[in-house]
Amino acid sequence: MKPATHNDAFWLPFTAQRQFQQQPMLFTAAQGMHYTTDDGRQVLDAMAGLWCCNAGHGQPRITEAIREAAGRMDFVSSFKMSHPAAFTLAERIAAIAPEGMDHVFFTNSGSEAVDTSLKIARAYHQARGDARRTLLVGRAKGYHGMGFGGLSVSGLGRHKRDFGPLLPDTAHLPLPYDADARFSHGQPATDAQYANALEQLFVVHDPATIAAVIVEPVTGSGGVYPPPVGYLQRLRELCTQHGILLIFDEVITGFARVGAPFAAQAFGVTPDLICCAKGMTNGAVPMGGVIVGNTVYDAFMQGTSSVIELFHGYTYSAHPLACAAGLATLDVHEELELAARVQAIAPVWEAALHGLRDAPHVADVRNIGLLGAVDLASRPGAAGARGNAVHTACFEAGVLVRNSGDTLVLSPPLVISAAQIGEIVDSIRTALLATA
Numbered sequence: 001m002k003p004a005t006h007n008d009a010f011w012l013p014f015t016a017q018r019q020f021q022q023q024p025m026l027f028t029a030a031q032g033m034h035y036t037t038d039d040g041r042q043v044l045d046a047m048a049g050l051w052c053c054n055a056g057h058g059q060p061r062i063t064e065a066i067r068e069a070a071g072r073m074d075f076v077s078s079f080k081m082s083h084p085a086a087f088t089l090a091e092r093i094a095a096i097a098p099e100g101m102d103h104v105f106f107t108n109s110g111s112e113a114v115d116t117s118l119k120i121a122r123a124y125h126q127a128r129g130d131a132r133r134t135l136l137v138g139r140a141k142g143y144h145g146m147g148f149g150g151l152s153v154s155g156l157g158r159h160k161r162d163f164g165p166l167l168p169d170t171a172h173l174p175l176p177y178d179a180d181a182r183f184s185h186g187q188p189a190t191d192a193q194y195a196n197a198l199e200q201l202f203v204v205h206d207p208a209t210i211a212a213v214i215v216e217p218v219t220g221s222g223g224v225y226p227p228p229v230g231y232l233q234r235l236r237e238l239c240t241q242h243g244i245l246l247i248f249d250e251v252i253t254g255f256a257r258v259g260a261p262f263a264a265q266a267f268g269v270t271p272d273l274i275c276c277a278k279g280m281t282n283g284a285v286p287m288g289g290v291i292v293g294n295t296v297y298d299a300f301m302q303g304t305s306s307v308i309e310l311f312h313g314y315t316y317s318a319h320p321l322a323c324a325a326g327l328a329t330l331d332v333h334e335e336l337e338l339a340a341r342v343q344a345i346a347p348v349w350e351a352a353l354h355g356l357r358d359a360p361h362v363a364d365v366r367n368i369g370l371l372g373a374v375d376l377a378s379r380p381g382a383a384g385a386r387g388n389a390v391h392t393a394c395f396e397a398g399v400l401v402r403n404s405g406d407t408l409v410l411s412p413p414l415v416i417s418a419a420q421i422g423e424i425v426d427s428i429r430t431a432l433l434a435t436a
């Protein structure tokens with residue numbers, strides 16, 4: 001038998017499976033800002049796991065809450081019953097959400113949160129007697145998870161290529177970015193044409209047929225693109241004007257990543273629905289959710305009260321272990337004042353990342369909150385090769401960065417120090433200097 005540490009029984013997600021067999025990357029422990037590899041090396045985590053361990057790894061309060069919950073009640077369904085912690089968690093999330101968003105539907109992942117939000121959007125219009133509104137509008141480079149709904153509104157062609165046909169009733173906005181915006185610090189300057197692209201879409205699709213527009217306030221996995229100043233405001237205006245729901249996918253930006261509980265508050269724009277996951281439990285137990293605005297929720301709470309209002313849910317919605325982790329995560333956020341911490345350290349992050357502008361192969365640098373991206377020029381005929389090489393060199397030097405093709409994406413735990421920011425940037429610079 002092959003060693004149990006890495007066999008091909010485990011088919012890894014989003015991984016070159018056969019290459020992984022040759023060069024497995026295995027971790028055995030995590031604490032604070034670091035992972036421990038299976039050969040005992042400490043690696044600085046510049047990705048907060050996968051955009052999720054916002055408060056750093058192994059927060060004792062979260063670990064203890066999970067342990068305690070598991071020992072008390074392993075599982076209870078939330079179909080026609082539930083448990084007290086689910087209500088407390090929903091109330092506490094609503095308390096940090098934008099005003100007027102007082103309800104939470106729990107899921108187990110970001111993908112489920114997105115699909116749930118799309119279904120709520122269509123069902124909302126149905127509930128109001130406006131069944132024509134079915135079109136779902138996404139945006140170029142948007143990543144909304146891997147369910148068929150999220151994939152249909154996704155703006156990443158390669159992700160969709162092998163799985164069609166997807167939902168027929170979708171359309172897409174362009175990415176609000178062009179070469180003039182390269183090396184912008186934080187949000188690029190306004191360019192009204194981008195949000196007005198929604199108006200152009202109205203020429204092709206009557207706005208009275210559109211159910212919802214879904215965007216990540218900051219495009220995340222697609223390469224960390226902050227919204228131009230005023231862009232989200234304009235989207236909000238147009239959606240309101242035409243009775244279209246606006247959904248923010250905050251699976252990455254939620255839970256303090258951009259210096260406020262949600263990006264909605266950081267950018268001063270309130271959507272109708274917010275998808276969240278990842279940082280919700282600090283990555284410690286799978287959980288996601290949709291935060292629902294009161295107008296949307298109230299539209300469902302009409303008619304006969306004994307009838308189920310939303311025929312939707314998951315066996316593990318509001319799982320007791322996830323709720324315990326979620327509550328402890330909120331405690332840790334309060335205790336460590338993580339949103340304020342991000343605001344304080346974001347200028348250090350911005351300056352350090354933009355210091356890479358003159359390093360070899362760097363084509364663009366983007367940042368907002370504690371998110372960052374470094375675009376590298378591709379090697380001729382070998383897209384992604386340079387990004388892979390930098391990722392490997394950084395890992396060997398003790399820093400875990402993520403590359404999406406030739407874009408390095410960065411999202412460290414929010415407890416990162418200025419010295420650790422320096423360590424990440426130095427390792428990238430060294431890797432670039434050594435990489436052809």
Ligand SMILES: Cc1ncc(COP(=O)(O)O)c(C=O)c1O
Nearest residue numbers: 109110111143144145249251252
């Ligand atoms: C913006 C966004 N939405 C949805 C998802 C999907 O989340 P999950 O992988 O938990 O299903 C992700 C995952 O990275 C994401 O970044």
